[in-house]
Amino acid sequence: IKQYGEIMQNSSKYARPARFISERCRDLSELDIGLDTRPVGENCTVAFHSPCTLQHGQRVHGKIEAQLQKLGYRLVQTMDSHLCCGSAGSYSLLETKLSAKLLENKLACLEQDQPDVISTANIGCLMHLQSGTGTPVKHWIELLV
Known part of the structure; x- marks a missing residue:
């Protein structure tokens, strides 16, 4: 749009x-949603997956990460953060083997520093990431409270 x-x-x-x-x-x-900047994320390490829809489609970079840091979350740097998790809408259904490999690679990067939570901004990515890990995966909005 x-x-x-x-x-x-x-x-x-x-x-x-x-x-x-x-x-x-x-x-x-x-x-600017007027976030209360009290530190709700103290002692919580987050690995953020920026979905393709956000970083490539909308060309939005760093805004969510900055908001989470303002709230006290410790964000870990992840390798290959620009790469897809393998969800890509119907792609995960049509190209299951490649999708599974992309997921495996993405989770290896996201979990490298053993975060408390993996966060993303796309429900498709969220569900796909959840399917391959025991680490809690949450939409970034869930971390605001």
């Missing part, structure tokens, strides 16, 4: 409404 304005820029019929929509589209992580 964020790219509608760009995609439809040459359409005499849709350029203006597409730009109107794109200019108003935001990921929750981009909004």
Whole structure:
């Protein structure tokens, strides 16, 4: 949706409404939601998986991590953080072997520092990651309280 304005820029019929929509589209992580900055995450180590929808699709980088750090969570740096976890919508159903290998690689990176929690911003990634680990996997919004 964020790219509608760009995609439809040459359409005499849709350029203006597409730009109107794109200019108003935001990921929750981009909004100033007035977080209470009391340290709710003290003594909790988090490995954050930035989903493809966030980092490649919406081009949002570092906002969630910054919010979690403001709340006292200790974020661990993970190798290959730019790579997919293997969920990718229907991909995990259509390409099961490759999806499983991507998941295995991603979890090896995320669990390298033995975090208390793995967090992400995409429900598909969350469910996929949960399927391969005993480490709790939570949506980043769940860590705000």
